[in-house]
Amino acid sequence: MAKLLNTSEIKACDASVKNKWNDAWPQKVVTVQLRQDNVDIKIGDHIKKIDVPGKAVCELCHDVINYGQKGVTSLLEYLFSASLVKVDSQAIFDEVDKFFTKHEIPWENLMSILMDSCNVMRGSKTGFETRVRESRAGHLLDIDGDSCHHIHNASKYFCRQFDRHVEGLHTTIFNDFKWSVDLRDMLKEICLILNIKYTMPDNMVLKALTSLDPTVKYHSKCATLLRKLPELVTNVLIDDKTDGYNAEVIKYHVDKALPATEKADGSRVRCDHYWAAVDKIKYPSLCKMVKALLSCFHGPQVESSFSNMGYTMDSKSNRMDIRTFSAIETVRYGQKATGKKSAAEIYEKGDVLHDIVDSTLCRKMRFAAKRHREAMEEEANAREEKRRRLDVAKSVVKSKKAHKEEEAKRASRSLKKHRENILRKLVERRKGKAKKARK
Incomplete structure (x- = not known):
């Protein structure tokens, strides 16, 4: 257990602390109002220094106080703070009531409470302020400086009517x-x-795209937003005339024979399914624009394609051609669209011997194999043409065993040559010593 220190031991204990213990701190006086009188309390009467760097202890509650960062401010704040194991409005009220009773502070001296706007502190039924107002201080002024939470709550209540x-x-x-x-x-x-203020601009494209929702087809804003689409997306109706498109929008807005927006069970029809049922002969330009916008690749599919790349390409297939990877992903997304996990489930036959063979599948498989052979032949011819143009001899690929044998022979020749050099140097050195001895 930590022991209390005297003045001579404190300096050595706090050698490594930022805010060292000062002998003037225990003499510092805190003024507290008890009943109608102001009473001066010394810090040293309740807080003592212990043999731990940057730490002191309260003799009343035996709590350890860390003064190493904030100095004497930590000691002053501790006199008016309390630690709670369970934090709720009742526990806070009991602790504050205990403090007022212990120091004989009349509740009539409390004029207002400034706190956070959470339910624990300002709840209308069981909040801390409500408990104080009902049982101790009914005269409290209603003052709240937490404007941030009030603005948030007001905005949330206002936006609730617009369904997010x-x-x-x-x-x-x-x-x-x-x-x-x-x-x-x-x-x-x-x-x-x-020299103007920067603010986040309004995304007019997203606003205009809301007009594609089938449920707003008769809304007054729908026709206005649909007419703005050619101005925002300029690469769709290049050859078509804008006047014809605007006429189709007006006709669509008043057409009572449009497809239904709800199914028989009451659920909403998907946007792409709805526009697929719209008469394309009656609204050619409008359907062309909608088809281009609905075909935009969005959602988590882009990120999932990168994740799928990790399953398809590994250390053994890191040189896979992009066309091969694209073909694999096309098949994989096709399987997801059908809701089946494998090609065997997609083309499963009930009776293998007697069911009709899918001639379309066989024709596509033969065509795909033919295209693959032609692509391989074109690549091989291109390599040969490049090698002939650069006058490069065709390299013969050696096996691993042949490479190892060649490396072993090369190492043996290098070792033999190294030994011959050492032997030659020794002979020359002996001849030199013999000549010196004869001289």
Whole structure:
């Protein structure tokens, strides 16, 4: 157990501490109001230094106080702090009530409480402030400085009526500029040059795409947003006239013979399934635009393709051609679309001997094999043509055994040559010594 130190031992104990114990700290006085009088309490009356660097102990509750970082401020704050094992409104109220009773502080002196706006502190039924107001201090002023939580709660209540559409829009805009760092930096630079304030722009493309939802086809904003699509996506209706597209939008907006937006069981029809049922002869330009927009590759499929690459390509197939990998992934995504796990399940036959052979599958397999042979022959001819043009002899691939035998022979010749050099140097050295001896 730590022991109390005297003045001579304190300096050696706190040699490595940032804020060392000062002999003036125990004499520091804290003023506390008890009843109608102000009472001065010395820190040294309750807090003593122990033989641990940067630590002191309270003689009343035997808690250890760390003063190494904040110095005497830690000691002053400790006189008005309490540690709780279970933190709820009742435990906090009991601890504060105990403090007021212990120091004989009348509750009439408490005018207001400033705290966080969480339910534990400001709950209307069992919060700490409610307990104090009901049982101890009914005269409390209603003062709350936690404006951040109030703004959050007000915004949440306001947006609740829009079924999370407001939150979804802001989340989408945030993600666009979070992952498009180059776009955000370019926009900031333009705003800096023009001397205007930089703010997150509104994504008009995402707003216009909401008009493709079948449930808003008769909404007043639907036709307006659909007419803006050719201006935002300029690479779809290149040869088509915009006037014809606008006429189709108006006709679509008032057409009462459009496909249903709900199924028989009450569930909503998928957006792509709905537009697949729309009359393409009646709305050619509109369907062309919608098809281009709905075919945009989105969602987690992009990231999952990189994950699938780890399953397909490993250390043994790290030189796989991109066309081969693309073919494998096409087959894999086709299996996912059918909901079956293997090609055997997709083309399974009930009776192997008597069921009709799938002629289309056989024709595609023969065609794929033919294309593969032709591609291999073209690559081989291209390599031969390049070797002939560069006048490079065709290299003969050796086996591992032949390489090992060649390496062994090379090492044997090198060792033999090394021994001959050593022997020659020894002979020359002896001849030199013999000549010196004769002289």
